[in-house]
Every structure is written in structure tokens, then in C-alpha cells.
Amino acid sequence: MxxxxxxxxxxxxxxxxxxxxxxxxxxxxxxxxxxxxxxxxxxxxxxxxxxxxxxxxxxxxxxxxxxxxxxxxxxxxxxxxxxxxxxxxxxxxxxxxxxxxxxxxxxxxxxxxxxxxxxxxxxxxxMPASVGDYSDFFAGICHATNAGRFFRPDNPLLPNYKHVPIAYHGRSSSIRVSGEDVIHPHGQRAAHGSTEPTFGPSRRVDFELELGMWARGGNRLGQPIPISEAGDHLAGISLLNDWSARDIQAWETQPLGPFLGKNFLTTVSPFIVTAEALAPFRREQASRAEGDPQPLPYLLDPSDQASGALDVHLDVFISTAAMRASGLAPCRLTQASTRDLYWTPAQMIAHHSSNGCDLRAGDLLGTGTISSPNSDGHGSLLEMTGGGRNEITLPSGEQRLFLEDGDDIIFTGYCEAEGFARIGFGTAVGRVVANPYWGENA
Known part of the structure; x- marks a missing residue:
């Protein structure tokens, strides 16, 4: 690198x-x-x-x-x-x-x-680039652990998590630049424990705090990108919101991965902060917990472990329709850091190509939801509300388990380090709006 x-x-x-x-x-x-x-x-x-x-x-x-x-x-x-x-x-x-x-x-x-x-x-x-393919990783171990506890309290992480950078292949056609409205998704959802679904608007619209990584690509079909070279295949990053409909997602993700619960919209910020601008803010990859396996050789490079991690501070703000009507400023819901990602960008890129998948310039890779270990560092409402059990109270007095029509979600981020100028990423903004297409047919 x-x-x-x-x-x-x-x-x-x-x-x-x-x-x-x-x-x-x-x-x-x-x-x-x-x-x-x-x-x-x-x-x-x-x-x-x-x-x-x-x-x-x-x-x-x-x-x-x-x-x-x-x-x-x-x-x-x-x-x-x-x-x-x-x-x-x-x-x-x-x-x-x-x-x-x-x-x-x-x-x-x-x-x-x-x-x-x-x-x-x-x-x-x-849109800063034409996205031919979009893959979303699951590299935020704090989020993976928090979300896993809602389904497997005694075993939140499945055995493969610490061995392989998990990802799913998302929908590129519904990626939009910051400012595009989030049309309230409809789909099948079932009450917990039920095997009989209903169809209608999601009651659990959520955000997911991520970074989008723009891949250089260029490897031929069948040709893996070595981990020693994968860092140079990160051309830059943007803020990314992997909007989610948790109830639709929970019903349909049996047994395959995310589908309609995810692909109704993905928001990216308009600016690509280049990998070169980020050079002063690369860090040593965080040490793995005692007992965690060492990455397999194709994912392990000393240079990447020494300086391949990103150090980005991220904030999420909410502004409801009532808050705007009352003149209240957006309030911060959470803050997190990319220092808590379990895998480096190079490891994600190397793994993505390890089976010979040919990456192309402009392919977008999401990091997965970035959460921090502390309670004010959750990267989604799913985590903040304990799986939709505990409402949060906003400055307007409103309460939320998940997002409602009229809610704005605003992502910001910046890098700072002693001896260098602070740099930022702009914003990734989306407003949830009522779906005009279903009405009585829902």
C-alpha cells in the first residue's frame, strides 16, 4: 500500500x-x-x-x-x-x-x-460515479454483536464472522446522491414468531451509518487482488446510509440475505474524499480480542495491519417535521468511529476478489454499519432502541422507535490528527416521505 x-x-x-x-x-x-x-x-x-x-x-x-x-x-x-x-x-x-x-x-x-x-x-x-455493482460488508463488529444479541442472546456472532469479511450484493439502481427522498418502503412483514405475513408500509424504517468505498478495480475475471496491493485499489470514500426496513428484512432474510428490506434506497454523499487525502489519517488496525483467530494468509499483510485502518469520526443527526416547525436544530443521535471496524478496506477488497470476481472502477463497497462499544455510539436505531423495545425521546418531546414520515437523517464525518489539517466529508441527507404509490392497495 x-x-x-x-x-x-x-x-x-x-x-x-x-x-x-x-x-x-x-x-x-x-x-x-x-x-x-x-x-x-x-x-x-x-x-x-x-x-x-x-x-x-x-x-x-x-x-x-x-x-x-x-x-x-x-x-x-x-x-x-x-x-x-x-x-x-x-x-x-x-x-x-x-x-x-x-x-x-x-x-x-x-x-x-x-x-x-x-x-x-x-x-x-x-452521483459522483456510475455504480455498476454495489456490495455491502458487515465489518462493524459492535453492530454485528449488538444486532446478533436480539436473535441469539447467548451467541450473537456466528462462527464465520471473525474469519471472513461478510457481505451481501446490493442493488446499484437505487443508489442516490444526498438529498433524494426516502419513499417509505412497503413489503411483507410478520409479527415476531408468526408465520403469516401481511403487506403494507414498513413500521421499522431505520438508518445504517456506513462509509462507501470506491474501488479502483481492473483485475481480470479469475484474478484475485493480493492483500499487499488491495489498499491501492481504494480510490476514495464517501458517507453512506444503507437505509433498512427492519420488519421486511426480518421476514425475508430466511434463509437468504437482504433483499427488499434494503434495496429501496441507498444514500451517498456527493463528495469523494480521495485515498491520498486520507493518508495522514490511516492507523494501525485495532488488535483483535484474545482468542480471536488470526486472519488467513490471503487477508493478512503486515503493512496493511500497520497502517491500513481508517480513522474517521462520524455523527448522525435527526430533524423531524415538528422540530423544523418549531425552529429546533437537528439533534445528534449518535457518534461512532471507523476505528471500531473489524476488517480494513484492503481486507474487504482482497476478499471480494479472492474468488476471481472482477471489480470495476466505480464499484461501491459499503463498510457495514459502524458502531462503537459505548452506548452513545450505536450506528442504527435498531441498536439504540434495543431492537425496537425502548423509545428514545427527542428535544421536541417526540419519541421514536424507528423513523417516521417527515424525519430527516443527516450524516457528517471528519478526520483530525495532531500535526495535520482537519478534513471533512460533507453530508449525506435523506428525508422519509409517504409512499404515494400504494394507498388503499397496501
Missing amino acids: SLRIDQTHLPELRSWVPSADGHPEFPIQNLPLCIFSIGEGAPRGGVVIGDRLLDLAALLASGLLSSSDAELIGHAAGLELNPFIGLSADRRRQFRTIISGLLAAGSEAAARTDALLVPTATARFH
């Missing part, structure tokens, strides 16, 4: 963009990528800097770049970021160096580049 700290990460690096220095999410040390449009204009690639976007299509047309630099920047200037995601780690690093140089204080091109910036507030964001 070719992690490098270079001049683009230096905390003293400054930008000529007025809002960038000291920005809590998007200083010059971050430079996440996105796809945006302005008004009726066509979608195109952009780089976030402070409260502005650098229009990469306009940059290509400006004449500021050499032919070789323009060729590289062009991988992120089009309708989707898949060509950029497919670049090697070295090429992505070169891309970052070019953009950092243009936006750094003292840049000779500052005056001409300023004309290529647009206010983020005026932009409409689109």
Missing part, C-alpha cells in the same frame, strides 16, 4: 481561495472530487475548496495546463468520476499535486484560476 505524506498534506499549506484556510471540512489539504451542475448546465467534474468548486471542464479549456497535465485532469472533468477512480495510486497522487499547486497561495495561475471557481451553494450535485 503506497501511502505517502507529501507537501499537499502540510498543515502550513495555504490557499489563495479566501474561504479555504481553516475551513473545517474543505481546506486545501482535502480537495475532494464531485460531479456538479449549475442551472441548466451539463454535469461535470469539480474539486471542492473552501466554499467554492473548481470547475475542471473550465480548467481544461483555460489553457493553464500542459498537455500531459490536461490529459490527467480530464479523467475527472466529465459526466462521471469512474475514469478518475480507475487511475493508479501514483496517477491519483499526481492529479492531487497538480490541483494543489494551482490552488496554493503564491500560485502564478491564481488570478486566472479564480475565474474557474463557482460557489458551492449554487451547485446541484449528482
